[in-house]
Amino acid sequence: MSKQLFYKDITEGEDITPLVKQPTTTQLVMWAGASGDFNPIHYDKDYALKQGLPGIIVHGQLSAAFLGQMLTDWIGDHGHLKKLSLSYKGMNLPGELLTCKGTVTRKYTEGNQRLIALKIWLENPRGEKTLTGTAVVSLPSKD
């Protein structure tokens, strides 16, 4: 993995490394199998259209997992993702480029824990934030 991030390296207001995803229909089927979420709106286009949706849509939990990956990639092997709070604001369609982004809002300590609070979101190609939220991670100190 990339080199370890440490608490002292973080500045409030900084942007974290973004992560770009482009889920395919195949990936949605893989996710259905891996997660057990067989809601047909994610793989059956006729059904999705009948339910009034624009077509099959990306699982909310898969989009959430993309944001999770952005965070675990960023915090490195010795960081810990402690909290994730997300609101699903819009639907994501397979084939679209989805960009996960985040900004550090606060760094603070609690007992012996070194914590970073972030604002995180997922953006579609039209710049709409379809999934937004906050996260708290802990990072190791340098020594």
Add this chain to the structure above:
Amino acid sequence: MAIDSQTISELESRIGVESPPLVYDIEKGMIQRFARAVGDANPLWQDEDYARKRGYGGIIAPPNFILTLGFDRVLEIYTSDASITVLHGSTEFEHHRAVQVGDVITVTAKIVNVRERQGKAGATVFVTFEMAYSNQRQEAVADCRQMAIIY
């Protein structure tokens, strides 16, 4: 293509009632399938030696993995009718410790809130579930609150 009042009252009658516990043996294949589906190549989720060298007991799961345990079953229990649409509204997740291969995770779920809104096309119902996840040592692994939008 709508949720009926009987289903809504049934959901309401279950507020606060804990579901029977669901138990999952965490196997390497489950974690690897999850990571592949996300497209996440982090060696912590794939490579036992790598994970051990970094102080973990073995392959661990990405934090979001645990959210899939029991999520499908909860939705199935409450909405078995194919004419009902279920969308995801929100997730609040507290992750206390990493899940590791070999763990046995017990999930309990309960509905904590049911809110109904009448619209032109019928009723939309916002159902909030709380789920608690613990391991074989009775340690809390995670807590989660999920809101589903059902219509």
